[in-house]
Amino acid sequence: MIDLYTAATPNGRKPAIALEEMGLPYTVHTIDLSQKEQFSPEFVALNPNSKIPVITDRDTGLTIFESGAILIYLAEKTGMLWPSDRAQRMDALQWLMFQMGSVGPMLGQLGHFRHSAPEPVPYGITRYEAETLRLFGVLDRQLSHRDYVAGAYSIADIALYPWIALYNHLQVSIEAYPHLTRWVNTLTARPAVQAGMARVNQKT
Structure with missing residues (x-):
């Protein structure tokens, strides 16, 4: 199971699309940017840079921030949408x-x-x-x-x-x-x- 901490921005939607394409189960945790929830101690513990999105993979215990890094991680995890050549x-x-x-x-x-x-x-x-x-x-x-x-x-x-x-x-x-x-x-x-x-x- 993947926990996705995100908001309705272009960067925030990338991991959700990838997770849907890959068929991975995930839970969305909405971070209210208008209320500056990204600066809360709980969120800063996930991403020191206070930016969405972030994922936590319960299978591996890994937490990944930066949308590009998240996409690469998910592609490597599943072997999908990422050429082997x-x-x-x-x-x-x-x-x-x-x-x-x-x-x-x-x-x-x-x-x-x-x-x-x-x-x-x-x-x-x-x-x-x-x-x-x-x-x-x-x-x-x-x-x-x-x-x-x-x-x-x-x-x-x-x-x-x-x-x-x-x-x-x-x-x-x-x-x-x-x-x-x-x-x-x-x-x-x-x-x-x-x-x-x-x-x-x-x-x-």
Whole structure:
């Protein structure tokens, strides 16, 4: 059994999607970020950096934080969504790191300046919208010759999806990126993706 400490954010939804895809039983423990529960002593004991998500695997006694590390752990635990071939595995890993180092931070900043900044900052919106669209173009080119970002469906796709699926919320369009649009629609239709996204929306 996996205990998932999370919230309804893109990073928070990644492990739930993976757990659904892998068929692993898990319990969701919702961390109320608006109440700063991530800074409670109990949560800091799980993650010293006070960020969701975190998992605790009751089978192994391991606690893992950082969403990318969690996805790798789950993939290694199950042998699923993580190629056994080294070259293919490195391909999936580099696209997972692309999400962690580029897509998440840039789209997160656009979301901040669009919706959370205390006053409008046109420079911030322009900068991060341009970078978001550039990243959409990178993914569109990659997906022009592959069904999924690393060939076969993998944890790299799971990491990217909750961020790209925010495009309407971020007030940007994917219409100009047909391959990315196809990929978004394909993942949106997956039952495990739907279940993982919905499960983290629930209060527990």
